[in-house]
Amino acid sequence: MQSIEFKVTVKDGIIEIPQAYQNDVIEAEAVKVVVLKKEKKKRIVDTGFLAELASNPIEIENFLSREEANER
Structure with a gap:
């Protein structure tokens, strides 16, 4: 199985495959999709x-x- 990796922004729940990889995906018999979600930073x-x-x-x-508490 060949691996293709790219980064995109999800728009309305849709992940668009970049033009450069679309032919590879269309011609494939099957694909495996793994999504790695970038977490939002927690803000103080x-x-x-x-x-x-x-x-x-x-x-x-x-x-x-702190020092006094650790001495006990």
Whole structure:
């Protein structure tokens, strides 16, 4: 089985085979399709409560530091 690899943008759920490979696919007896989906990067919230807390952390008196917590 011959392998062909290309990158395309999915439009309305349709994957268009590039013109350069269309004849190879049309003439094939059978094809095997493997889809590798590019994951969207998770975005850290830059507005709202979490962003406000990250920008202005709450300081608590007598709270253990990371080092103190690891000593126990």
